Amino acid sequence: MAAQKPAQQNDHPDKYTEFVSRGLGRDLAKRLGLPQPAVLRRYTPGAPLVQGPILVVGHTEGSDAVASVLLSWGQDVRRHATPKEKLGAVVLVLDELAHPDQLSAPLREVGAALRDLNRNGRIISISGQVRSDDAPEVAAARNAVDGIMRSLAKELRAGSTANGVVLANGVLANAPSALSALRFFLSARSAFVDGQFLTAAAEGTAVQQDWDKPLQGRVAVVTGAARGIGAAIARTLARDGARVVVVDVPAAGDHLAAVANEIHGTALQLDITVTEAGARILDHAAQRHGRLDIVVHNAGITRDKLLANMDPGRWDSVIAVNIAAQLRMNQAFLASSHFTDNPRIISVSSTSGIAGNRGQTNYAASKAGVIGMVRATAPLLSGKGGTVNAVAPGFIETDMTAKIPFATREVARRLNSLQQGGKPGDVAEAIAFFASEASDGVTGNVLRVCGQNLVGQ
Numbered sequence: 001m002a003a004q005k006p007a008q009q010n011d012h013p014d015k016y017t018e019f020v021s022r023g024l025g026r027d028l029a030k031r032l033g034l035p036q037p038a039v040l041r042r043y044t045p046g047a048p049l050v051q052g053p054i055l056v057v058g059h060t061e062g063s064d065a066v067a068s069v070l071l072s073w074g075q076d077v078r079r080h081a082t083p084k085e086k087l088g089a090v091v092l093v094l095d096e097l098a099h100p101d102q103l104s105a106p107l108r109e110v111g112a113a114l115r116d117l118n119r120n121g122r123i124i125s126i127s128g129q130v131r132s133d134d135a136p137e138v139a140a141a142r143n144a145v146d147g148i149m150r151s152l153a154k155e156l157r158a159g160s161t162a163n164g165v166v167l168a169n170g171v172l173a174n175a176p177s178a179l180s181a182l183r184f185f186l187s188a189r190s191a192f193v194d195g196q197f198l199t200a201a202a203e204g205t206a207v208q209q210d211w212d213k214p215l216q217g218r219v220a221v222v223t224g225a226a227r228g229i230g231a232a233i234a235r236t237l238a239r240d241g242a243r244v245v246v247v248d249v250p251a252a253g254d255h256l257a258a259v260a261n262e263i264h265g266t267a268l269q270l271d272i273t274v275t276e277a278g279a280r281i282l283d284h285a286a287q288r289h290g291r292l293d294i295v296v297h298n299a300g301i302t303r304d305k306l307l308a309n310m311d312p313g314r315w316d317s318v319i320a321v322n323i324a325a326q327l328r329m330n331q332a333f334l335a336s337s338h339f340t341d342n343p344r345i346i347s348v349s350s351t352s353g354i355a356g357n358r359g360q361t362n363y364a365a366s367k368a369g370v371i372g373m374v375r376a377t378a379p380l381l382s383g384k385g386g387t388v389n390a391v392a393p394g395f396i397e398t399d400m401t402a403k404i405p406f407a408t409r410e411v412a413r414r415l416n417s418l419q420q421g422g423k424p425g426d427v428a429e430a431i432a433f434f435a436s437e438a439s440d441g442v443t444g445n446v447l448r449v450c451g452q453n454l455v456g457q
């Protein structure tokens with residue numbers, strides 16, 4: 001990726017969105033039928049969870065339980081829409097679906113409420129996971145939710161999003177893991193997550209959570225943290241209360257030190273491809289902080305070439321940094337006695353690893369490899385009460401994407417349901433959500449932070 005720039009200077013404003021969001025620019029865009037991306041509401045600690053009452057649709061025990069949890073969170077909850085009353089969110093509880101015929105009534109209720117949804121509103125479904133031993137009509141109904149939410153996400157405007165919580169076998173709608181996912185989707189932390197699902201794989205354990213400081217007392221390490229997305233992750237985890245070890249190559253030492261100072265963390269200059277990288281991180285965390293709870297594998301490189309022109313150096317370096325290093329470090333972490341208290345691993349993948357990308361067979365191999373690794377590591381870590389998940393960013397405004405030629409970049413950043421690129425902080429918020437103790441039981445997920453890219457899967 002590009003030569004090192006100071007961590008603070010990694011802001012890449014989307015001038016088009018700024019232009020069409022007010023005054024003359026807004027009128028012009030309207031007249032010419034140009035995209036009018038909304039200014040997304042981003043998370044700030046202490047701000048209201050949602051902007052307006054939450055309508056809970058559904059008539060099951062699960063929907064009653066979810067409504068009472070929302071009340072206990074201090075939310076303004078409705079069980080029936082009041083005509084013309086503006087809503088902040090709609091939670092659609094479909095936890096007892098047995099046949100597609102049962103979708104009509106609740107979906108009509110949601111449809112009627114859409115007209116009253118505030119800007120940056122939220123629609124969230126809660127439904128059962130499709131299982132191979134489901135009766136065909138049950139599986140049809142459950143899978144139908146997937147199509148509904150992904151389509152609805154494409155219909156919503158003004159920064160509103162539609163996402164879903166999926167309950168694994170036996171997990172209740174008000175299980176701690178499901179509630180953590182619900183809260184993330186409701187909040188402004190999920191601003192750039194659209195048309196996606198999170199699976200609550202296990203019940204999780206109820207924790208006394210300070211929602212403004214969910215990572216208090218936890219120690220995290222973030223690789224590739226001297227700039228870009230990694231620096232944003234380090235800042236976000238620190239904001240949420242974690243003590244953070246930032247890791248990057250020695251060549252990025254100055255910027256790494258600047259990030260560490262800013263967040264009152266510690267810096268470790270380390271090339272993650274060296275054999276002893278995992279041990280070095282564990283030693284540093286143990287000596288400076290006495291423990292290690294959260295590992296964020298963010299460091300990554302691109303060396304793009306069509307496969308016909310790919311040289312071994314490009315191929316091997318991408319595999320070495322983006323996946324082989326993570327596999328080796330995870331072995332060290334899983335074997336360590338310092339990484340045993342509700343440990344969390346979060347890997348940064350990419351939508352290129354899901355949909356593929358021209359000129360990126362090496363990069364897509366590494367990022368799809370990350371997804372395979374995460375799924376296979378989940379059972380290994382659940383034995384220790386831990387979780388492992390991946391976040392797959394789409395188009396994020398960083399030095400990497402700033403280098404894309406203007407016209408290609410404009411097309412890439414508009415081709416999603418939110419018609420804009422995401423910010424490094426959007427990826428960081430998703431990682432902080434997975435890292436929190438409340439997300440116990442949320443494991444093996446690949447969450448796209450891509451505004452629902454319209455191309456690819």
Ligand code: NAD
Pocket residue numbers: 001002223224225226227228229230247248249252270271272273298299300301321348349350351392393394395396397398399400401
């Ligand atoms: P970036 O190039 O700005 O930052 C990557 C950081 O990783 C750099 O500071 C670099 O020095 C560090 N790094 C590279 N090799 C390392 C090594 N061997 N050891 C330690 N540190 C190393 O990139 P970014 O845009 O911030 O991307 C961060 C992650 O997000 C990467 O894994 C990338 O593949 C992924 N991603 C980015 C985007 C995007 O749009 N920017 C999209 C999808 C995925």
